[in-house]
Amino acid sequence: MSRAYNFCAGPATLPESVLQQARDEMLDWRGTGMSVMEMSHRSDEFVEIAETAENDLRELAGISDDYAVLFMQGGASSQFSTIPLNLLGNKTSADYVNTGIWSKKAIAEASRYGTVNVAASSEADGFTTIPDQSRWETSADAAYLHYTPNETIGGLEFDFVPDTGSVPLVADLSSTMLSRPLDVSKFGLIYAGAQKNIGPSGLVVVIIRKDLLGKARKETPTMMNYQVIADNDSMYNTPATYSWYLAGLVFKWLKARGGVQAMGEINLRKAKKLYDFIDDNDFYANPIDPRFRSWMNVPFTLGNDALNGDFLKGADARGLLNLKGHRSVGGMRASIYNAMPEAGVDALIAYMAEFAKERG
Numbered sequence: 001m002s003r004a005y006n007f008c009a010g011p012a013t014l015p016e017s018v019l020q021q022a023r024d025e026m027l028d029w030r031g032t033g034m035s036v037m038e039m040s041h042r043s044d045e046f047v048e049i050a051e052t053a054e055n056d057l058r059e060l061a062g063i064s065d066d067y068a069v070l071f072m073q074g075g076a077s078s079q080f081s082t083i084p085l086n087l088l089g090n091k092t093s094a095d096y097v098n099t100g101i102w103s104k105k106a107i108a109e110a111s112r113y114g115t116v117n118v119a120a121s122s123e124a125d126g127f128t129t130i131p132d133q134s135r136w137e138t139s140a141d142a143a144y145l146h147y148t149p150n151e152t153i154g155g156l157e158f159d160f161v162p163d164t165g166s167v168p169l170v171a172d173l174s175s176t177m178l179s180r181p182l183d184v185s186k187f188g189l190i191y192a193g194a195q196k197n198i199g200p201s202g203l204v205v206v207i208i209r210k211d212l213l214g215k216a217r218k219e220t221p222t223m224m225n226y227q228v229i230a231d232n233d234s235m236y237n238t239p240a241t242y243s244w245y246l247a248g249l250v251f252k253w254l255k256a257r258g259g260v261q262a263m264g265e266i267n268l269r270k271a272k273k274l275y276d277f278i279d280d281n282d283f284y285a286n287p288i289d290p291r292f293r294s295w296m297n298v299p300f301t302l303g304n305d306a307l308n309g310d311f312l313k314g315a316d317a318r319g320l321l322n323l324k325g326h327r328s329v330g331g332m333r334a335s336i337y338n339a340m341p342e343a344g345v346d347a348l349i350a351y352m353a354e355f356a357k358e359r360g
């Protein structure tokens, strides 16, 4: 059976060579007589797997020793509460930028722990654009500013890193991590659920500037205390070992392909092709301000919603899977993360052209 092109937003397609390596190592990891899944997380073998993954991620993303890298559980969603619990410190409020569904979820959760000041929002514009930073109403005593660089559902992506001066910048990079170069030194904290560009679900990567550790509120659950997780090399309890191992294989794959610089060039090319096609074809539409269109998640609608079912059926038959848009917005969405080959985007465009010609 040949592999399909899977456009799922997450869990998302993984590089085929990574899956092959995982298959080859499944029953007997390098002569240990067991799979990585069955290893003690405290064994020399697993500790080496874990450390190698962290070092490769540090190299890929350019993460200096000023930052701790944590491999946590609970998905990106658990970070929505972990962040305020750890970073509010003795302050009572934080700034949030509202650019879509994931920002809103982060805001709702943070509101349980302190005052959220929504410094900017594009809700009135249907989340189709990013408010210019000159119009943001930040508060002077905010503990941090949180934003979502890429809204996975809306397909809206920042093309700039906000300047927050001395206020720590916190970013939910779940759906754009490692997709292009990023200056980590501008951030106080970055987090990303793994199941898009990093590996399987079950893992959330947190990159935190070390001076922000040690500020957790007293009532913070131990498992959510960044200081505890950092002090224990992310092994305070049993980590998601297999996901961590697979993330390590993905990092090796990324390095072999030229890292985030090369990936960024490929991703830009893939996204541009698809948006250009949508813009040039009257049957398809994407509502996002062209400057802020996501490189990773491309939502689009058909000229006639009644054809959505037929479009998806035809796509499935061609091995173009999971193109149905999020239930909250409808239409279609093609997620084209690092592991989606350019040939997958070409195949999608060819099908879209054919469908529009026949049915449009």
Ligand code: PMP
Pocket (backbone or CB within 6 Å): 009, 010, 074, 075, 076, 077, 078, 102, 148, 150, 151, 152, 153, 172, 173, 174, 175, 193, 194
């Ligand atoms: N933030 C963003 C930007 C996401 O795309 C997602 C998942 N789609 C989440 C948070 C939630 O991630 P998780 O399911 O790992 O909690």
